[in-house]
Amino acid sequence: MVSFVVNTNNYKVLYEQQKNLYSAAQADVANLNRLYDELQKKMKLQEEQLQEKIAALQAQNTKLMADLQNAERQSQEYQARADSWKGVLTGFEQSIRSLQESLRLTQSQLDEARAQGIKDARELNQITSELYEKIVQLEALEADRRRLLEQKKELETKLTGTLPAASAPAAVVTPVPGPARPAAPAAVGADIRGLVTEVRSNMVTLSVGSSDGVEKDMRFHVTRGDQFLCDVVITHVDINQSAGVLELVQQTPRVGDTASTKL
Secondary structure, three states, X not given: OHHHHHHHHXXXXXXXXXXXXXXXXXXXXXXXXXXXXXXXXXXXXXXXXHHHHHHHHHHHHHHHHHHHHHHHHHHHXXXXXXXXXXXXXHHHHHHHHHHHHHHHHHHHHHHHHHHHHHHHHHHHHHHHHHHHHHHHHHHHHHHHHHHHHHHHHHHHHHHHOOOOOOOOOOOOOOOOOOOOOOOOOOOOOOOOEEEEEEEEOXXXXXXXXXXXXXXXXXXXXXXXXXXXXXXXXXXXXXXXXXXXXXXXXXXXXXXXOEEEOOO
């Protein structure tokens, strides 16, 4: 009987212990369930956040891919433009080289034409000077011819006896020049002054000649008032007139302008 009571007490104590252990285990399970629920909520929240981040990253990736495609397309367009501009620049360089070569040839031709022009101008001045000398000579010969014709007419009149015996000799239209006399030498350094009597192209005739001391290659300065017009280099000298070519032309001279060996 005593053994039964003791055993009963022992079982009761064990029961109470197991009951307490069970209650503690249930409390632990409840805590674990609560922790599990909280962890699940956190995991779910983190999963949602990760999903949102993944979606955002995917959207960003999609946008970046689109931007990359656009950049590649623009790069191709720019490359095509660069190739096109390269071809244009190559054409421009060729055109510039051609223009430079044409300019060089044109400059060479211009230099040749300028040199030829200077040469032609000199030849023209020489020809003009010689032509004017010939004209002066022809005029002198024409004057001699007219004088001879008048002398011939006068002799014929005398021979035919048409003039009265007491009549005065016929007047000669062109007077017969007397024997040539040497011109008085001009004073050294003297100023010889005359007037322009005729202007022909680039040559002029002056009213002074060898009797005034004018010599060939002498230089006259043509003025109008206080204004300088040009120089005249004498190429032909007659007794009472002379002729020359124009140099240093500022203005074309006119008949009546003053010509002097000194300014």
